[in-house]
Amino acid sequence: MITDIYVNKPVPYFSEQPLPQFNRSIDIARIIKGLEADKPVLITEFYSNGLQLLKALQEHLKDKFPGQTFNEQRANRSAFRKLSSLIYIKIIDHKLTVKKAPAIGWLEKLYPEHQSFLLPFTKVQGLNSAWQWHLNGITLPVLRNKIHPYYGVYFPTRFDHLIVFDNWLKRYSGAKKLAIDVGVGSGVLSFQLIKHGFQKVFGTDTNPNAIVGLTESMGDTKMSRKIELDFAPLFGKWEKPVELIVFNPPWLPVSQDMDTNDEAIYYNENLFLDFFTEAKKRLLPDGKLVIIFSNLAEITNVTEVHPIAKELAEGGRFKLENCLRKSVKSASNKTKRNQNWRGEEMVELWELVHA
Structure with a gap:
């Protein structure tokens, strides 16, 4: 049941001792040295002070990890994640206690039981961004209606792969009784399946926020009767064979530093073997x-x-029916990362059938 699921959220921090404070009059270099010595700090006075400290921390790390290669970029992000997690901000009565701070609805929705606590500043940034996405919704080129992603749920910010899938669905001529969407996330693929005439979609996810968020957003609409959800890995409780199985897995091997949302980006070494083994049965x-x-x-x-x-070469379970590829649009001119490799990136749609 949905009531049995506990959402993932930033863990509240309760400090027994007052934390060193950071405001505009305090030397930033000294604060960064403290962070590197694992000493937490509290943002005070203005919300923008937190932004100022994060910017200084990024500049500091740029000397160590210039970010010229993909792996160097990952190392830079890892170091930034570790140090920035020690920068806190205080919440009282579900509001940030600094001036000119954004109003974030998640603070009341996710922490109804806490009146006063601390959160890492970067987590508050994430909560703020997620609240804006949730509140305003996101328009996708493959759907009629906006999606309103829940906190902590991956949603697409690039659409090439969704367009490839939509074009494939337009040409699909098989039965449309039931499909399984493994790793339903924000529900985009399931919504596409319903749009193209599938009567029922069974969606699973190991992220509780995905299940809670989709259940809330669909409410008691017609869509909620067409999409059935299960908080479970891979195929969950669904054992009945179906006409179509859809899987949009993570695209990178597992990283050493994973937070909850990273499970949508990095795959572990057993994911594909387990998936293909179970998919064969269903x-x-x-x-x-x-x-x-x-x-x-x-x-x-x-x-x-x-x-x-690798599965097609060694697994013996499936054979290739078709593989569609589409070049990815080049990186935005606004991005600060070196993404020259984007010119070679292709999204792929692999259509497999029983061997």
């Missing part, structure tokens, strides 16, 4: 298995192993 004899992927890990030299190609 696909009807003439059914289709569609996997939406990317060559991102290969072109950034994170790995030489393409998990789907």
Whole structure:
């Protein structure tokens, strides 16, 4: 039941001793040295003081990790994540206690039992961004209605792979009784399936926020009767074979530093073997298995192993019916990261059938 699911959220911090404070009159270099010595700090006076300290921390780390390569960028982000997690801000009665701070609805929704606590400043930033996305909604080129993603749920910010899938669905001529969407996330693929005539979609996810968020956003609408959700890995409680299985897995091998949302981005070494083993049992004899992927890990030299190609070469469970590829749009001119590799990136739709 939905009431049995506890959402992932930033853990409240309760300090027994007052933390050193940071405001505009305090030397930033000294504060950063303190952070590197694992000493937390509290943002006071203005919300912008937190932004100022984070910017200084980024500049400090840029000397150590200039970010010229993909791996260097990952190292920079890892160091930033560790140090910035020691920068706190105080919440009282579900409001930030500094001036010119944003109003964040998640503070009341996710922490009804706490009146006074601390959160890392970067987590508050994340809560603020997520609240704006949730409140205003996101327009996608493949859906009629906006999606309103819940806190802590991955949602697409690039649409090439969704367009490839939508085009595939337009040409799909098989039965449309039931599909399984493994890793339903913010529900986009399931919504696409319903849009293209599927009568029922069974969606699973290991992220409780995805299940809670979709359940809330669908409410008691017609969509809620067409999409059934299960908080579970892979296929969950669904054992009946279906016409179509859809999987948009993470595109990169697991990182050493994972937070909850990273499970939508990084895959562990057993994910694909477990998926293909279970998918074999749940696909009807003439059914289709569609996997939406990317060559991102290969072109950034994170790995030489393409998990789907490996399965086709060694698994003996499935054979390739078709593979569609689409070049990814180049990186925004606004991005500060070196993303020259984006010119080589392709999103992929692998259509497999029983071997």
